[in-house]
Amino acid sequence: RxxxxxxxxxxxxxxxxxxxxxxxxxxxxxxxxxxxxxxxxxxxxxxxxxxxxxxxxxxxxxxxxxxxxxxxxxxxxxxxxxxxxxxxxxxxxxxxxxxxxxxxxxxxxxxxxxxxxxxxxxxxxxxxxxxxxxxxxxxxxxxxxxxxxxxxxxxxxxxxxxxxxxxxxxxxxxxxxxxxxxxxxxxxxxxxxxxxxxxxxxxxxxxxxxxxxxxxxxxxxxxxxxxxxxxxxxxxxxxxxxxxxxxxxxxxxxxxxxxxxxxxxxxxxxxxxxxxxxxxxxxxxxxxxxxxxxxxxxxxxxxxxxxxxxxxxxxxxxxxxxxxxxxxxxxxxxxxxxxxxxxxxxxxxxxxxxxxxxxxxxxxxxxxxxxxxxxSADGLLFVDGREDDMVISGGENVYPAAVEDVIAELPQVREVAVAGVLDEEFGQRLAAWIALHPGERVDADAVREYVRHRLARFSVPRDVYFVTALPRNATGKVVRRQLFPS
Ligand code: ATP
CATH class of the missing domain: 3.40.50.12780 (ANL, N-terminal domain)
Structure with a gap:
């Protein structure tokens, strides 16, 4: 042995x-x-x-x-x-x-x-x-x-x-x-x-x-x-x-x-x-x-x-x-x-x-x-998100991570999570939860406008919530189910 x-x-x-x-x-x-x-x-x-x-x-x-x-x-x-x-x-x-x-x-x-x-x-x-x-x-x-x-x-x-x-x-x-x-x-x-x-x-x-x-x-x-x-x-x-x-x-x-x-x-x-x-x-x-x-x-x-x-x-x-x-x-x-x-x-x-x-x-x-x-064409991997997190809004597949990456570009944004919420008309609609850097301000319309210029129409979050911090687990992962009020 x-x-x-x-x-x-x-x-x-x-x-x-x-x-x-x-x-x-x-x-x-x-x-x-x-x-x-x-x-x-x-x-x-x-x-x-x-x-x-x-x-x-x-x-x-x-x-x-x-x-x-x-x-x-x-x-x-x-x-x-x-x-x-x-x-x-x-x-x-x-x-x-x-x-x-x-x-x-x-x-x-x-x-x-x-x-x-x-x-x-x-x-x-x-x-x-x-x-x-x-x-x-x-x-x-x-x-x-x-x-x-x-x-x-x-x-x-x-x-x-x-x-x-x-x-x-x-x-x-x-x-x-x-x-x-x-x-x-x-x-x-x-x-x-x-x-x-x-x-x-x-x-x-x-x-x-x-x-x-x-x-x-x-x-x-x-x-x-x-x-x-x-x-x-x-x-x-x-x-x-x-x-x-x-x-x-x-x-x-x-x-x-x-x-x-x-x-x-x-x-x-x-x-x-x-x-x-x-x-x-x-x-x-x-x-x-x-x-x-x-x-x-x-x-x-x-x-x-x-x-x-x-x-x-x-x-x-x-x-x-x-x-x-x-x-x-x-x-x-x-x-x-x-x-x-x-x-x-x-x-x-x-x-x-x-x-x-x-x-x-x-x-x-x-x-x-x-x-x-x-x-990518030269072999770099991009992770677009978890299969389970994919949102289907009006028949279009949206990966929250791609939308999060765009919103995170705004200098006022400290952290952001995007998820699907139930919607009677579209099945699901996109919602964003955003925590800003201390002392910063940005309004929901400005966030939507920024995304609209960079991604497809169905990737624009309809709901935007401002929060102080995102719920995270011990390894720093956002716990999406805790974003939604119970
Ligand atoms: P469970 O399987 O219980 O739902 P989990 O999958 O979150 O938990 P982990 O094994 O800790 O458990 O996490 C692995 C997942 O974390 C990956 O499948 C991926 O979604 C994400 N992940 C880890 N590293 C990265 C990274 N560098 N970039 C993007 N996503 C990452």
Whole structure:
């Protein structure tokens, strides 16, 4: 038996080669690879001896980004169990549903989330991450043999289109994820990566896996806040930042915006990056921005590099090494450039399946992403939105993302969401929810006028609502169903 690849195996081989190298800096601790290896093995034995964790068990983790979360995740996987990463933005009832659907046998949680456990059945054993240090100190042993079957990680989808689904990811296929990303993003061995995206989400987890494969140092704060994140980036000389697009907006708005001269790469994923935001961010922080399009199921499908974002600001770029993207019609035929169709992706990092046994649509070995988009004549991918978000107004198909991109060009607009509302005459009509920058004004007619000059008539929102902020989930995605008053 061997540890192989994956979070625990990667960490162990880094520890064997370079035990004194710093693996993690969080707000409280600095942990070297050698210490991390020892702590994780001791924690794994403590979880087995004191909390009965066995191979195949499902252990939930409800944690903010911290060294304790990474240690817990690795210890569970090292035991051959499954670590189920729970989105900290879920409501009490959703957490209860996840605990039930995923058949959790133990829930590890930060004390911050005690209030969210009200609906979780009392017979589900819980363990506070505050107790991890004590468990490690009193652990029976640091000796650990590889399990017969490797452990795995269950990532929950964001639940944008319904209840979050558990997507099982076994340790990724060797160095494929790293080889694929570095074919488009200049990451180096020993990279110092600030991971602002939540580790419970597929994007934050991917960043952790990349960091381990690069024998790098991961820098974390529990929550993203522009000032403290930038302070930590500068204090640790971080060379890359892994974030979600809404964080870029907040970095630009932070009072007395801070420079981050060591940053060579700012990589975002998880939701659409609008063209105007990409341009404003690069004007302020330099040409360091990379936009990754992907999903929990498909891993990353395409990556836009700064040059592409300068020439085509809203683009999702091109598939990295080892990945294919196809735009197919509803009947499965390949569509020519500039025609909008369903986005399919193929690579060797696709997920293994949902934990509840349901499937996803495939076309050969390509997986349906659930998004629609098009390729430009020179092969750049544009994501036009989710299939489910498409609005049919008077028989015309409208993709809200295209309308959002146009409205976002207005300098007064801070953020915007577009969706369809029921309409007796047209079936659906377009509505826009707009939050303006502080102190700015623009009226609904001016917004309609701006869109009318740039898009087809049926893309002009009939309803325009001004709001203070858009409802977003923990990964910064707009939760469209919360836009509508209940
Ligand atoms: P659920 O499947 O539960 O509804 P979800 O699909 O939102 O949740 P994720 O896997 O977190 O769960 O999100 C993937 C989706 O996020 C993609 O299918 C796409 O719609 C969107 N997305 C991610 N990155 C980008 C990007 N760079 N540009 C545009 N859209 C993106």
């Amino acid at each position: 061997r540890w192989g690849f994956g979070v625990f195996g990667e960490m162990r081989s880094a520890a064997a080669r370079d035990p004194g190298r710093v693996a993690i800096h969080d707000e409280h601790r600095t942990v070297t690879y050698g210490e991390l290896d020892l702590r994780v093995r001791r924690l794994a034995n403590a979880l087995r001896a004191g909390h009965g964790v066995r191979p195949g068990d499902r252990v939930g983790l409800l944690c903010e980004n911290s060294a304790a979360m990474i240690e817990s995740l690795m210890a569970v996987v090292a035991l051959g169990a499954q670590a189920v990463l729970v989105n900290t933005g879920l409501g009490n009832a959703q957490i209860e549903a996840v605990a039930h659907d995923q058949s959790l046998s133990l829930l590890l949680h930060d004390d911050t989330f005690l209030g969210m456990l009200a609906a979780v059945p009392p017979n589900l054993p819980r363990l506070s991450t505050e107790r991890i240090d004590g468990l490690i100190v009193r652990s029976p042993s640091a000796d650990l043999d590889p399990p017969a079957e490797p452990g795995s990680i269950v990532v929950l989808t964001s639940g944008t289109t319904g209840a979050p689904k558990g997507a099982r990811r076994r340790n990724p296929a060797g160095l494929a994820p790293l080889a694929s990303v570095v074919s488009r993003i200049p990451l180096n061995a020993g990279e110092r990566m600030f991971v602002a995206a939540p580790l419970f989400h597929t994007w934050g987890l991917a960043a952790l896996q990349l960091c381990l494969a690069l024998r790098g140092t991961i820098v974390l704060t529990r929550r993203f806040a522009p000032a403290s994140t930038l302070a930590a980036v500068n204090a640790h000389g971080c060379t890359s930042l892994f974030a979600v697009p809404v964080m870029l907006q907040r970095m630009l708005e932070a009072p007395g915006a801070v420079a981050a001269p060591t940053l060579k790469v700012v990589a975002v994923s998880g939701s659409a990056l609008t063209g105007p935001l990409a341009t404003r961010f690069m004007d302020a922080y330099g040409d360091v921005l990379y936009n990754l399009y992907g999903s929990t199921e498909a891993s990353w499908a395409s990556i836009a590099v700064p040059k592409e974002l300068r020439s085509a600001p809203g683009t999702a770029g091109r598939p990295p090494h080892g990945t294919r993207v196809a735009i197919l019609s509803d009947r499965g035929a390949k569509l020519p450039p500039n025609e909008v169709g369903r986005i399919f992706v193929g690579n060797d990092m696709l997920f293994e399946g949902y934990t509840n046994g349901t499937g996803r649509e495939y076309h050969g070995d390509l997986i349906a992403t659930g998004d629609v988009g098009h390729l």
